[in-house]
Amino acid sequence: MPDTTRPRALWVDLTLSVQQAELPAPLQKDFDVQRSHAGSTVASEIHRLAPDFLLFDYDYPEQRGLKLLETTKQEFTSLPLVMMTIQHSESLAVWAFRAGVWDYLVKPVAPSDLDRCFSTLELLLMDKRGAEHPRRVANKHSPVPKENRTIRSGAPMELLPAISHIERHYGEKVSAKEVAKLCGMDSFRLSRSFRAAFGIPFREYLLRFRVKEACRLLERPDMPVADVAALTGFNDPSYFSRVFKRYAGVPPSEYASSASYQGASVDSDRLSLSVKTG
Numbered sequence: 001m002p003d004t005t006r007p008r009a010l011w012v013d014l015t016l017s018v019q020q021a022e023l024p025a026p027l028q029k030d031f032d033v034q035r036s037h038a039g040s041t042v043a044s045e046i047h048r049l050a051p052d053f054l055l056f057d058y059d060y061p062e063q064r065g066l067k068l069l070e071t072t073k074q075e076f077t078s079l080p081l082v083m084m085t086i087q088h089s090e091s092l093a094v095w096a097f098r099a100g101v102w103d104y105l106v107k108p109v110a111p112s113d114l115d116r117c118f119s120t121l122e123l124l125l126m127d128k129r130g131a132e133h134p135r136r137v138a139n140k141h142s143p144v145p146k147e148n149r150t151i152r153s154g155a156p157m158e159l160l161p162a163i164s165h166i167e168r169h170y171g172e173k174v175s176a177k178e179v180a181k182l183c184g185m186d187s188f189r190l191s192r193s194f195r196a197a198f199g200i201p202f203r204e205y206l207l208r209f210r211v212k213e214a215c216r217l218l219e220r221p222d223m224p225v226a227d228v229a230a231l232t233g234f235n236d237p238s239y240f241s242r243v244f245k246r247y248a249g250v251p252p253s254e255y256a257s258s259a260s261y262q263g264a265s266v267d268s269d270r271l272s273l274s275v276k277t278g
Contacts, residue, residue, distance in 0.1 A: 006032040007125045010051035012042055012072075014058050014065040016157055023057070024114055031118070042072050046079070052125050053080040053102070060087045060160045066095070073100040080121060084109065087164045156197050158183055162190065170210050171233050176202055198273065208271050210234070211247045215271075218256040225252045247271055 009031045011023065023033060033055070036045045046054075054076075056069045073081050080102035085092070088106045096104045103117045155163060161182040166174065179202070180190035191201040198205055210232045217228045226237050229252075234240035244252045248271070 006030065007052040007122065008032045008034060008049065009053055009055050010042075010045055010049055011035045012054060012056045012068075014056060014061070014068070016060055016062075016160060023055075024109060026111075026114055027055075027118065030122070042068065043075060046072075046076060051079070053082065053121060056081060056083045056101075058083070058085040058087070059107075060164055061085055061092065066099075069096075069101075070099045080124065082117065082121070087167070089168070156193065158185070159193055159197060162194075162202070166206055166209055170206070170213060171231050174206055174233065205273065207243060208247060208273055211244055212271050212273070214240075214244060214252065215248060215255065218252055221256075223256075225256060228252065 007030075009027075011033050013035060027033065034045075034049050034051065036042060040048075042054075054072065056065075056072075058065060069081070069083065073079075077100070081100065082103050082105065083096050083101045084105045084107055086107045093104050102121065105113055105117060162179045165179050165182055176187045176190060180187045183190060183193075185193070187202075191203070194200060194202040194205050200208070214228050214232045217223050217231060218225070225241075229235075229237045229240035232240075234243070241251050241253075244255070248255055250258070
């Protein structure tokens with residue numbers, strides 16, 4: 001039974017991992033949080049519960065879930081919408097605000113950020129029946145960021161924390177032991193799980209991801225090869241050149257020269273990060 005004494009939130013749980021499907025305790029204390037029923041559309045739940053605001057909760061956002069946020073905001077423009085996510089990037093945050101979210105929170109959310117967001121939201125809701133407030137209107141033509149479209153399509157749920165960590169920290173030292181811990185397993189099982197899912201062990205996946213990012217950076221004419229090496233996690237430029245040539249087929253300097261006149265290409269099989277099929 002909904003609590004009529006507190007502002008009501010509709011929690012749209014789009015987390016892929018059961019471990020992440022939990023809201024911060026202060027939020028549950030201060031608001032009447034109603035979880036969207038499985039099998040019901042968000043629109044029908046909004047009509048049924050008449051929430052004061054929406055809370056879209058993600059761990060590793062993918063295109064379908066982000067499109068749901070976008071279309072919901074376009075249909076219910078007056079409802080404030082808060083987005084929470086574990087996987088974060090600048091492009092995702094920009095997309096979210098263009099889509100019309102009231103606030104964007106990265107989990108685990110710092111207490112100060114929670115207080116700022118929901119204190120402001122409470123003030124808005126208390127005054128909602130007064131003067132009109134400017135509404136954050138969704139941008140109907142804001143494309144979902146590339147990294148949230150297909151990169152994890154079909155990947156086992158247990159490996160999503162590892163893939164997200166690589167995407168965010170590939171330019172730093174990446175420890176297989178620490179990544180395995182994020183997935184609740186040991187290093188041996190992590191590598192075995194990557195081989196089962198992608199046909200390559202964890203370290204191979206990491207190298208391929210770094211080289212793919214290096215290819216992208218080398219297509220910029222203002223990026224020296226040494227800087228690209230450092231930005232993609234290679235402290236030794238000579239080692240970077242050897243690894244890059246192994247995967248891309250040409251040295252990084254040659255790839256950069258080809259990219260300057262749009263003639264660069266690589267063997268897609270050597271850099272494939274696709275989930276195995278069959």
